[in-house]
Amino acid sequence: MSTKEHTKELVYTLPYNHYVDANIFEEEGKKIFFKSWILAGHTSQVEKEGDFFTFDVAGQPLIISRNKDGQLHAFYNICPHRGTKVERSEEGNKKVFMCSYHGWTFHLDGKLNKAPNFETTELGAHSCMTQVKLEVYQSLIFINLDSEAPSFRESYTELVESLDRYTFLPSLKKVRTRKRIIQANWKAVVDNYLECDHCRIAHPAFSKTFDMKNYHIDLHDNYTCQYSGLVNGSTEEPARFFWTWPNMMMSIYPGTGNMTTSQILPIAPDQSLAIYTYYFPSDQLSEEEEELIKFVDQVREEDFELVELLQTGFDTQAFTRGVYSPSEHGLHHFHKRVKEAMK
Numbered sequence: 533m534s535t536k537e538h539t540k541e542l543v544y545t546l547p548y549n550h551y552v553d554a555n556i557f558e559e560e561g562k563k564i565f566f567k568s569w570i571l572a573g574h575t576s577q578v579e580k581e582g583d584f585f586t587f588d589v590a591g592q593p594l595i596i597s598r599n600k601d602g603q604l605h606a607f608y609n610i611c612p613h614r615g616t617k618v619e620r621s622e623e624g625n626k627k628v629f630m631c632s633y634h635g636w637t638f639h640l641d642g643k644l645n646k647a648p649n650f651e652t653t654e655l656g657a658h659s660c661m662t663q664v665k666l667e668v669y670q671s672l673i674f675i676n677l678d679s680e681a682p683s684f685r686e687s688y689t690e691l692v693e694s695l696d697r698y699t700f701l702p703s704l705k706k707v708r709t710r711k712r713i714i715q716a717n718w719k720a721v722v723d724n725y726l727e728c729d730h731c732r733i734a735h736p737a738f739s740k741t742f743d744m745k746n747y748h749i750d751l752h753d754n755y756t757c758q759y760s761g762l763v764n765g766s767t768e769e770p771a772r773f774f775w776t777w778p779n780m781m782m783s784i785y786p787g788t789g790n791m792t793t794s795q796i797l798p799i800a801p802d803q804s805l806a807i808y809t810y811y812f813p814s815d816q817l818s819e820e821e822e823e824l825i826k827f828v829d830q831v832r833e834e835d836f837e838l839v840e841l842l843q844t845g846f847d848t849q850a851f852t853r854g855v856y857s858p859s860e861h862g863l864h865h866f867h868k869r870v871k872e873a874m875k
C-alpha cells in the first residue's frame with residue numbers, strides 16, 4: 533500500500549485544542565454537563581432523615597439531602613436572597629440549612645423556612661433553592677440540571693436492561709471512596725478508559741489476569757461495554773467495564789457481588805476531579821475483596837500517570853490531532869457523541 537493510500541484511511545481524533553481551550557471547556561459545561569444525567573452519589577450516603585452531601589457539577593454547587601418524609605431532593609446550594617453558597621461542608625446531618633450571610637434558613641427539601649430580614653415569606657421564586665432533577669437507579673443517585681431532560685431510564689434504556697442482570701447491585705454498600713485531582717482534561721481521562729490498546733504495555737497485571745485476545749468493546753447509544761474473561765477461566769462470567777455518557781465509568785468483576793464507579797468531573801481545561809468508589813455486599817471485606825481493591829487501584833494509578841503525560845502534548849505545536857487505531861473504536865464513538873452534543 534502506498535503512503536498516499538494509507539493516509540486516506542486515517543481517522544482523526546478530536547482536535548487537541550478541545551483539551552486545552554477555555555472557551556470550549558465552558559461550552560462543554562453548558563452543552564454536556566448541564567444537560568446530561570450525572571452520577572452524584574449513592575443512597576447509603578443519605579440513609580437517614582437530615583443526611584446530606586454537597587457535590588459540584590462543572591462549577592454548579594449542589595446539595596443532595598433526605599427530607600423528613602424520606603424523599604431525596606437535589607437543589608442548587610445557592611441562597612435565593614443574594615446568591616451566597618449556603619452549605620459549606622461536604623456531608624453531614626442537619627434539621628435546616630442556614631445561609632451564613634443574612635441568616636435565611638431552608639428545609640431539607642430546599643424550601644424557605646425563615647427569611648428574618650423580610651416582612652413577608654411570599655417571595656415567589658426566591659422562596660426555594662432551585663430544584664434539580666434526581667433519579668435513583670440501582671441505589672446510585674443521578675441528577676440532571678436540565679429540567680426538561682427525559683428521565684434517566686429513558687435516556688439509558690439499553691444500559692438499564694443490561695445492568696438489570698446484576699440482581700445484587702441494589703444491595704451493595706458503599707465501602708470506600710477515593711478522590712484524586714488529575715492534571716488532565718476530563719475527556720482525556722474518558723479516552724483512556726475507552727480503549728485497551730495500552731493495556732499490554734501499561735497494565736501488566738491486568739493483561740495477565742484477563743484474556744487480551746478476546747477483549748471486546750461494544751458500542752451503544754449512550755454507553756459502551758468492554759468485557760473479557762479471566763485467563764485462568766475460573767468463571768464463566770466476564771469482567772464488564774461500562775462507560776456511560778458523559779463521565780461515569782462502572783466496573784463489575786467476576787466473583788461475589790462488587791461494583792466500582794468513577795466520576796470524572798471537569799474543574800479546568802487541564803484539570804479534573806476523579807471520585808472512585810468501591811461497593812461490596814458488606815463493609816467487612818474479605819481478603820479477596822481487599823485484593824480486588826488493590827488490583828483496581830493499581831490499574832487506575834497506571835492510567836492517571838499516562839493521562840497526565842498525554843495532557844502535556846495537547847498544548848504543543850507538534851500536532852493538532854491524533855489518529856485512531858481500529859481497536860480505538862470506543863474512543864471514536866465517544867468523540868462523535870461529544871461533537872453531536874456541541875453542535
Ligand code: FES
Pocket residue numbers: 611612613614615616631632633634635636
Ligand atoms: S445571601 Fe443568603 S441570606 Fe442573604
Ligand SMILES: [Fe+2]
Pocket residue numbers: 724725730731734735831835
Ligand atoms: Fe488503562
